[in-house]
Amino acid sequence: MQEINKMKQQIQDHLDKVILPFWESLKDDEYGGFYGYMDIDLNVDKKAVKGCILNNRILWFFANAYLNQKRPELLSYAKHAYEFLKVACLDKTYGGVYWSVTFDGKPEEDMKHTYNQAFAIYALSSYYDASGDKEALDIAFSIYDVIEAHCKDDKGYLEAFDRNFQPVSNEKLSENGVMAEKTMNTLLHVFEGYTELYRVTKDKRVGENLRWMLDIFAKKVYNPDKKRQEVFFDKDWNTLIDLYSYGHDIETSWLIDRGLEILNDPAVTEKLSPITDTLAEQIYKIAYKDHSVINECERGVDNTTRVWWVQAESVLGFMNYYQKHPEKTEYFKAVQDIWEYIQTYMV
Numbered sequence: 001m002q003e004i005n006k007m008k009q010q011i012q013d014h015l016d017k018v019i020l021p022f023w024e025s026l027k028d029d030e031y032g033g034f035y036g037y038m039d040i041d042l043n044v045d046k047k048a049v050k051g052c053i054l055n056n057r058i059l060w061f062f063a064n065a066y067l068n069q070k071r072p073e074l075l076s077y078a079k080h081a082y083e084f085l086k087v088a089c090l091d092k093t094y095g096g097v098y099w100s101v102t103f104d105g106k107p108e109e110d111m112k113h114t115y116n117q118a119f120a121i122y123a124l125s126s127y128y129d130a131s132g133d134k135e136a137l138d139i140a141f142s143i144y145d146v147i148e149a150h151c152k153d154d155k156g157y158l159e160a161f162d163r164n165f166q167p168v169s170n171e172k173l174s175e176n177g178v179m180a181e182k183t184m185n186t187l188l189h190v191f192e193g194y195t196e197l198y199r200v201t202k203d204k205r206v207g208e209n210l211r212w213m214l215d216i217f218a219k220k221v222y223n224p225d226k227k228r229q230e231v232f233f234d235k236d237w238n239t240l241i242d243l244y245s246y247g248h249d250i251e252t253s254w255l256i257d258r259g260l261e262i263l264n265d266p267a268v269t270e271k272l273s274p275i276t277d278t279l280a281e282q283i284y285k286i287a288y289k290d291h292s293v294i295n296e297c298e299r300g301v302d303n304t305t306r307v308w309w310v311q312a313e314s315v316l317g318f319m320n321y322y323q324k325h326p327e328k329t330e331y332f333k334a335v336q337d338i339w340e341y342i343q344t345y346m347v
Contacts, residue, residue: 004332007339018347020065023058024077031104033084034058047103052089053116055081056097059123063130075130082127082136085120090139094164095146096120099172110163113172114151115186117143118193125196140197144206147190155237156182156216157190176298178240180232184221187213188252195259210263214272217256222275227282244297246287247310250317253279257320273324280321280331283314288334291341308346314338 026034026044033055037048062078065071088105089097091112097120099109124140127133150165151158159170159181174180191213198206220237221229229249230239253276260269260276287293293314295303315338322331 003336007336010343011339014343014347015065020074023061027077027080028103032088033081033105036100036103049100049108050084050088050103050105051100052085052097053099053119055084055089056116056119056123059085060119060126063123063126066130067126078127078130081123082131082133085123086135086139089120091163096143096150096165098163111168111172112146112151112161112163112165113186114147114157114159114161115173115189117147117151118186118190121147121193122189122196125193125200129200137201144194144197148209153235155235156220157187157213158235159183159186174232176232176241176243178232180240181235182233182237184229184231184233184245184252185248187216187221188248188255191217191259192255195255195262199262207263210259211265211268214256214259214268217252218272218275227278229279242299246283246293246296247307247313249279250283250287250293250310251313252276253283254313254317254320257324277321277324280317284318284321284331284334288314288338291337292345293338306341306345308342311338311342311346315342 023034026038028035028046033050035044035046035048036050036054037045039045059078059081062074062081066074066078084105085097088101091098091107091110094112096112096117098107099111099113099116102108120143121140124136124143128137128140146165147157150161158167160168160172162168170180170183173183173185191210194206194210194213197203198210216237217229220233223230226244228244229252231243231245231248232240234240256272256276260272283293289304292306293310295305295307295310297303315335318331318334318338322328322335325331
C-alpha cells in the first residue's frame with residue numbers, strides 16, 4: 001500500500017505541475033479551443049489546423065481533472081473546449097462532428113469518422129457530469145443518434161463517411177497496407193464513449209448497445225487460439241492481416257473491464273472478464289520487455305518501438321489486472337517499472 005501511495009503521489013504531482021499547466025498554456029483565447037500544433041522546441045503554430053478529436057480529448061481531460069479536484073478554473077478550461085466543440089466542430093446541417101477545423105473554427109476536413117463521433121460523446125458525457133449542463137447531454141445524444149442511424153450495419157460499426165454520411169474509404173484508421181471496412185479500434189472507442197454516456201444516464205438503449213458490442217468483441221474480434229484481438233477487418237469481420245497490436249490489447253483489457261463495471265451485469269461480466277484477463281496476461285508474457293511494452297507484431301515480426309500511449313495504457317492495464325488479482329504482485333511491479341520508464345524516457 002505504501003508503494004501504491006508513493007506512485008499515486010508522483011502521478012498526481014506530475015499531473016498538477018506538468019501536464020495541466022502544459023495544456024492550459026495552449027488555450028486559444030482569440031479564436032477558441034486549443035492550439036493545434038507545437039514543435040519539439042515548444043514553438044506554437046497559432047494558425048495550425050485544429051483536430052476535433054484533439055479538442056474533444058482536451059474537453060474530457062479538463063472535465064475529469066475538475067471531477068478529480070473540484071477546482072473551478074479546471075471547469076472553466078473544460079467549458080472553453082466545450083464552447084469550441086459546439087460552435088466550430090459540430091455540423092449544424094448534417095449532424096455529428098467534423099474531422100478538423102481551421103485555426104479560426106471553419107470546417108477544414110468535413111468528413112465524419114465514427115471514431116471521431118465516439119470521442120465527442122465521451123467528452124460531452126464527462127462534461128455533463130462535471131458541469132450539470134443539460135445541453136451537453138442533448139448534444140451527446142444527438143451524436144449517438146447519428147452513429148446509430150448512419151454509422152453501423154447489422155454486424156457492427158462502420159468507419160468513414162463524407163459530410164452527408166455517404167461511405168468513403170477508411171484512410172484515417174487503416175494502416176499496415178490494408179484498407180479496413182471495420183476496425184477493432186473504432187469498435188473499442190465507440191464502446192468507450194457509450195460506456196461514459198451510460199455511466200451518466202443509465203439509458204437502456206445505450207446499455208443494450210454496450211452488450212451488443214461486448215458480444216462482437218467476444219465472438220468476432222477476440223481470437224481465442226492466439227489469445228489476442230484481430231485488428232483490421234472486412235465488413236463481415238474477416239481479418240485482413242496477421243497483426244498483433246500490443247498497445248490496443250492492454251488498453252482493451254481495462255476499458256472493457258471499466259465498461260463491465262458500469263454495466264453491472266453479472267452474466268456479461270462472467271463471459272468477458274476471462275477474456276480481458278487473458279489479454280493482459282499475454283501482453284505481460286510476450287510484449288513487456290526491458291521495462292516497457294513494445295509496439296506490435298506484424299506477420300510474426302516484432303516492432304520494438306516504444307510508443308508513449310502504449311506505455312500509458314500498460315500502466316492502466318496492468319494496474320487493473322492487479323486490482324482484480326491482488327495476489328499477482330508481479331503486475332504491480334510492472335506498473336512501477338513502466339511508470340519509471342515513462343519518467344525516464346517519455347517525459
